[in-house]
Amino acid sequence: MPFVRLDEVSVTYKGHGGEVEALSSVSLAAEKGEAWAVIGPSGCGKSTLLYALAGLVPPTTGSIFIGGERLLGERRETSIILQDYGLFPWKTVYENAALGLKIRHYSREEVARKTRDILIDLRLLDFKNRFPSQLSGGMRQRVALARSLTLDPDLLLMDEPFSSLDALTREELQNNLLEVRQADGLTTFLVTHSIEEAVFLGRKILVLTSRPGKIAEIVDNPGMGALDYRNRPEFHEVCSHLRHLLRKGNGDG
Amino acid sequence: MAMDKRRILSYLSTIAAMLLAWQGASMVVRSAALPAPLSVMSSFAELMRGELLKHFLISFYRVAVSIILSVSLAVPLGLVLGREEKLDRFFAPFIFLTYPIPKIVFLPVILLLLGIGNLSKITLIVLIIFFQILVTTRDAARAIPAQSILSVRSLGAGWRQVYRHVVFPACLPDIFTALRISVGTAIAVLFLAESYATEEGLGYFIMDAWTRINYPEMFGGITAMALMGAVVYEALEALERRFCAWTRN
Numbered sequence: 001m002p003f004v005r006l007d008e009v010s011v012t013y014k015g016h017g018g019e020v021e022a023l024s025s026v027s028l029a030a031e032k033g034e035a036w037a038v039i040g041p042s043g044c045g046k047s048t049l050l051y052a053l054a055g056l057v058p059p060t061t062g063s064i065f066i067g068g069e070r071l072l073g074e075r076r077e078t079s080i081i082l083q084d085y086g087l088f089p090w091k092t093v094y095e096n097a098a099l100g101l102k103i104r105h106y107s108r109e110e111v112a113r114k115t116r117d118i119l120i121d122l123r124l125l126d127f128k129n130r131f132p133s134q135l136s137g138g139m140r141q142r143v144a145l146a147r148s149l150t151l152d153p154d155l156l157l158m159d160e161p162f163s164s165l166d167a168l169t170r171e172e173l174q175n176n177l178l179e180v181r182q183a184d185g186l187t188t189f190l191v192t193h194s195i196e197e198a199v200f201l202g203r204k205i206l207v208l209t210s211r212p213g214k215i216a217e218i219v220d221n222p223g224m225g226a227l228d229y230r231n232r233p234e235f236h237e238v239c240s241h242l243r244h245l246l247r248k249g250n251g252d253g
Numbered sequence: 254m255a256m257d258k259r260r261i262l263s264y265l266s267t268i269a270a271m272l273l274a275w276q277g278a279s280m281v282v283r284s285a286a287l288p289a290p291l292s293v294m295s296s297f298a299e300l301m302r303g304e305l306l307k308h309f310l311i312s313f314y315r316v317a318v319s320i321i322l323s324v325s326l327a328v329p330l331g332l333v334l335g336r337e338e339k340l341d342r343f344f345a346p347f348i349f350l351t352y353p354i355p356k357i358v359f360l361p362v363i364l365l366l367l368g369i370g371n372l373s374k375i376t377l378i379v380l381i382i383f384f385q386i387l388v389t390t391r392d393a394a395r396a397i398p399a400q401s402i403l404s405v406r407s408l409g410a411g412w413r414q415v416y417r418h419v420v421f422p423a424c425l426p427d428i429f430t431a432l433r434i435s436v437g438t439a440i441a442v443l444f445l446a447e448s449y450a451t452e453e454g455l456g457y458f459i460m461d462a463w464t465r466i467n468y469p470e471m472f473g474g475i476t477a478m479a480l481m482g483a484v485v486y487e488a489l490e491a492l493e494r495r496f497c498a499w500t501r502n
């Protein structure tokens with residue numbers, strides 16, 4: 001049985017300016033521990049798909065199952081990193097990282113211990129009293145990751161987590177993520193604009209068409225997972241296949 | 254600590270410059286209506302040991318209570334109206350209709366209903382600065398990006414925690430700005446309210462000295478008023494430094 005299953009999920013936003021169909025009839029099945037990347041043109045509903053998976057936005061039609069249960073709202077074991085990291089500028093690194101535990105009423109000692117452990121893992125302990133505005137982009141990203149990991153999630157959703165970083169920091173964090181994933185057997189969904197990132201971090205790559213987002217193709221990427229994958233010929237083959245798909249999708253839209 | 258020293262120094266140099274300009278002006282004008290600063294200072298010091306202190310404390314009490322009361326009414330209401338669209342749609346017209354009315358016109362009614370004591374003064378000030386704080390807080394709460402709310406909700410926050418961890422801290426810098434503006438208004442309104450039908454407060458003290466053509470006393474009262482403003486502003490600054498540390502870097 002798949003860990004995450006979407007059945008014909010559509011999301012329509014009802015706003016002041018009428019209705020916007022953001023996602024149309026998306027079905028997929030992800031195994032436990034699998035790494036998914038989601039890619040598609042801007043505004044095609046990638047963030048919407050993550051919000052739906054997080055239980056923050058209910059599907060207008062269709063249904064989502066996680067761990068065999070129908071998703072009806074936020075779920076304790078799901079963590080999401082939002083597009084702009086979702087850190088709070090008024091909280092320090094430590095307070096940001098500890099917030100999830102605090103909200104879930106963990107005991108004071110447990111909050112302190114878990115937060116400390118994760119901050120050490122992500123080399124952030126020396127900066128625990130700083131505010132996000134006093135950090136580099138890469139450090140902020142690590143804080144967001146720390147906050148998600150404190151909750152011991154089994155499903156980690158990331159919305160363009162590395163898009164505003166320089167190339168070197170980005171590769172370093174991508175490698176970080178790969179290691180975290182392998183250690184914990186996390187199921188991950190990562191939204192990205194970058195073809196290379198999708199191929200490096202996605203065992204399955206979900207390609208969406210322009211709005212309303214429909215599945216263009218789910219690309220299988222069996223070579224993913226090795227740290228040196230970027231230098232292999234298969235990597236570049238999958239990249240060019242994706243590039244082709246995205247061009248075609250854009251032409252249609 | 255270095256910061257505090259700098260602040261004290263800047264206060265001292267400002268006061269020195271003001272005294273100098275004042276001294277110059279009084280020498281040019283050569284009138285009892287603008288006494289020299291030195292004579293005002295000495296009468297201020299003497300007055301503060303006696304009657305003036307009482308009036309200072311009463312005025313200070315009225316301003317402080319008005320501010321605290323306005324904040325505790327306007328901030329929660331503003332936060333909720335800014336976030337809950339349905340409530341806002343119901344209340345916004347009421348606010349927009351009443352906000353521009355110059356509340357000072359209610360002074361006679363308030364005096365009639367609430368008497369000439371503290372209650373009427375405090376009510377009038379609250380009536381005025383409540384709206385300033387309410388409107389600013391509401392607008393700040395509306396401007397919070399949806400992502401911030403989603404972010405804390407995704408961590409499992411209920412509505413109480415959304416307000417506590419996101420809505421309130423996000424609006425706090427704007428609330429302090431509104432407060433600083435309101436303090437100026439509050440003191441001006443207090444002066445007006447104290448300048449008739451009462452025998453207590455700095456407003457009364459100043460107007461009374463004026464009618465007795467006792468200019469050193471009048472200026473002593475004005476000095477006390479400036480001092481009161483400075484004390485309240487500094488208290489706000491200290492609170493903001495403590496609770497909005499993230500905005501300074």
Ligand SMILES: Nc1ncnc2c1ncn2[C@@H]1O[C@H](COP(=O)(O)OP(=O)(O)OP(=O)(O)O)[C@@H](O)[C@H]1O
Nearest residue numbers: 013015020022041042043044045046047048049211
């Ligand atoms: N709360 C909302 N109300 C109305 N429409 C919305 C809302 N959120 C998103 N949309 C619309 O839904 C569509 C999909 O938005 P979404 O944010 O999911 O796209 P995206 O693929 O993440 O875009 P990007 O790559 O630019 O981040 C867009 O056209 C957007 O304008």
Ligand SMILES: [Mg+2]
Nearest residue numbers: 046047083159
């Ligand atoms: Mg997006």
